Each structure stands twice: as C-alpha cells, then as structure tokens.
Amino acid sequence: MNSKESVPDTQHKNPDNDPRGPYVLSDVTSSFDRPTLQYEWHGHLPPQGRSWRFTRERAVALEADGRIAFSGGGLPRLKRYLSEAASKKSQEPELKASFRLEIIVRTAMKAIASEIAENPKCLRDVEWRDLERVMREVFERLGFRTELTRPGKDGGFDLRLESDECGKIKVFLVEVKHWLASGKKPGSKVLSSMVDVVAKAGDNTKGLLVSSSGFTGDVLSGRTEIEQHTVKIAGQNKIVSLCQNYIESVEGIWLPTTELSEMLLEGSS
Structure with missing residues (x-):
C-alpha cells in the first residue's frame, strides 16, 4: 500500500443513520468529584468518585441535539463524529495540556483548603488569588455551582455562586478580601461598593463580603435595612469553618442540615 494512501476508518460507524455521519461513542464522566455534576441521568448516576462531564442543562441540550446515544442498559454516551475529528485532532495537544493544568491547580487548592x-x-x-481559588473548590464541593471571575475584571466580586433550593435558583456574589499579611481591614466604603454591585445584579441576588483580616469598627455604621438584607459580612472564622466543612464532606462525614444559602450566611453579620 502506498504510504500516502488513507487507511480505512473502522472505528467510526453510523448504525442509526445519523445525518452528521459516522461517529464513535465516548464516556460522559470525568475524574473530578463534583457534587453538582452527580445528578440522575435517565435513571443512572456516575460511578463513585466520578461526575458527569456536563451540567444537567448541557446534558438536556446535547440530547435534544441528538449528540447522546444510550446503551442497552440506558447508559449515556457522547457521539464524536468523524467529520469533527480532523479539526479536534489539531487542538488535542493544547486541550490535554489545559486539562492537566486544571487538575494540577485544583489538586493544589484542595491541599491548601x-x-x-x-x-x-x-x-x-x-496568596490572595490562591485563596479565591481555594474558596471556589470549597463551594463546589459543598454543592454550589461556581464561577471564578478573572483578575482585574471581576466587576466588584470574586465568585458567583448558584444553588437550586425548592425549585428556585439563588445567586450569591462573594468578594474575598485577603489583607491579612498587611494588617489592613476593609471598612464601610468596601461594603458600600459591594452593596451597589449586588443591587445591580437583581432582586434574586445576595452578597457575602469575606475578610481574612476582619473589618474596621465602622464597617456596619449607617447600613439601611435593605443593605443588611442583601449583603452580609464574615471574617476569618467563616473561611476556616467552610474549609472544615469541605474536609468533612470529602471524608463523607458532613451533610448540610440546612439549605445551602443558610449555611453560606450562617455566622455572618
């Protein structure tokens, strides 16, 4: 056979006559242990220690798009099309490197927590940015859907959290002030800025300002009743207690006794 001849593809098949052509089926679980990605999918849960690769919303969208096939036992599999293979192959080294880096970073954050x-x-x-990443790991493990903002473009908050409680989505914006080494403490000005950010986000949003170094004595002065309801403050003890809850969750000895929103704001002012 001429070395330039193409080798027939025997892996990609099209048993259901998918209009997008031949495909292979791939696993839809990941090695990350993420409680928010451990929902029931057509009567199945991911294996112990693993999670689905997609959010529930993304899984529904993939099904609707015909990208999911189910085995005889009902297990979901993702269709990877031959037509997409060439473009993805060129991106593969970069994607693998990015995935490895994410595992390294998240493993380090778990150790710090x-x-x-x-x-x-x-x-x-x-470091201040590492503490933000640590808190993201902690919040995800405790059951929140999380988004970590980019440095310098956070819009007045570091983390966006979501929890689904009684069929309603609750949103929390978390600002982490880590000035412990310098001895500085955030005061009423920082709190007022956080109140403005939460107010712009909408009625369904609340805020939490966390400071590892505590706060100035006047931080709560002049707060209106609405401000007291929308933004809470918490110090170093909150950071430590959340990390302790995280460890207990990893060890399987912690389960929330209240809604996530109540647990998040517990002990705050």
Missing part, C-alpha cells in the same frame, strides 16, 4: 482547616494560621502565607 485542608491545611487551612487544620492550621488557620497558615492563611497568612496563602
């Missing part, structure tokens, strides 16, 4: 839970004094040695 564990250290904070056991030794709160180590907070002084944690």
Whole structure:
C-alpha cells in the first residue's frame, strides 16, 4: 500500500443513520468529584468518585441535539463524529495540556483548603488569588455551582455562586478580601461598593463580603435595612469553618442540615 494512501476508518460507524455521519461513542464522566455534576441521568448516576462531564442543562441540550446515544442498559454516551475529528485532532495537544493544568491547580487548592482547616494560621502565607481559588473548590464541593471571575475584571466580586433550593435558583456574589499579611481591614466604603454591585445584579441576588483580616469598627455604621438584607459580612472564622466543612464532606462525614444559602450566611453579620 502506498504510504500516502488513507487507511480505512473502522472505528467510526453510523448504525442509526445519523445525518452528521459516522461517529464513535465516548464516556460522559470525568475524574473530578463534583457534587453538582452527580445528578440522575435517565435513571443512572456516575460511578463513585466520578461526575458527569456536563451540567444537567448541557446534558438536556446535547440530547435534544441528538449528540447522546444510550446503551442497552440506558447508559449515556457522547457521539464524536468523524467529520469533527480532523479539526479536534489539531487542538488535542493544547486541550490535554489545559486539562492537566486544571487538575494540577485544583489538586493544589484542595491541599491548601485542608491545611487551612487544620492550621488557620497558615492563611497568612496563602496568596490572595490562591485563596479565591481555594474558596471556589470549597463551594463546589459543598454543592454550589461556581464561577471564578478573572483578575482585574471581576466587576466588584470574586465568585458567583448558584444553588437550586425548592425549585428556585439563588445567586450569591462573594468578594474575598485577603489583607491579612498587611494588617489592613476593609471598612464601610468596601461594603458600600459591594452593596451597589449586588443591587445591580437583581432582586434574586445576595452578597457575602469575606475578610481574612476582619473589618474596621465602622464597617456596619449607617447600613439601611435593605443593605443588611442583601449583603452580609464574615471574617476569618467563616473561611476556616467552610474549609472544615469541605474536609468533612470529602471524608463523607458532613451533610448540610440546612439549605445551602443558610449555611453560606450562617455566622455572618
């Protein structure tokens, strides 16, 4: 056979005459242990220690688009089309490197969360951006859907959290002030800015301002009743307690006894 001849593809098939052509079926679970991605999909849950690769909304959309096939036992599989293989192959090294990097970063954040839970004094040695990443890991493990904003473009908050409670989506904007090493403390001006950010986000949104170094004595002065309802503040103890809840969740000995929103705001002012 001439070396330039194409080798017949025997992997991609089209048993259901999909108009997009031949495909292979691939796993729809990932090695990440994410409670928010461990929902029931057609009567099945992901294997222990794994999660679905997609959010529930994305899974529904993929099904509607005909991208999901189900085995005889009802397990979902993702269709990967031959027509898409060439373009994806060129991107594969970059995607694999990005995935490996994400695993490295998230594994490191888990280790830092564990250290904070056991030794709160180590907070002084944690960089401010790393603490934001740590808190994202913690919130995801506890059951929130999370979004970490980009540095310098956060719009007045570092994390956006969502929880589904009694069929309603609750949104929380979290600002993390980590000024412990400098000894500085956020005051009423920082809190007022956070109130403005939450107000612009809509009625279904609340805020949490967390500071590892505490707050100035006047931080709560002049707050209106509405401001007290929309934005809460919490100090270092909240960071530590959340990390401790995280460790207990990993070890399987913590389950929320209240709604996630109540747990999040517990102990705040």
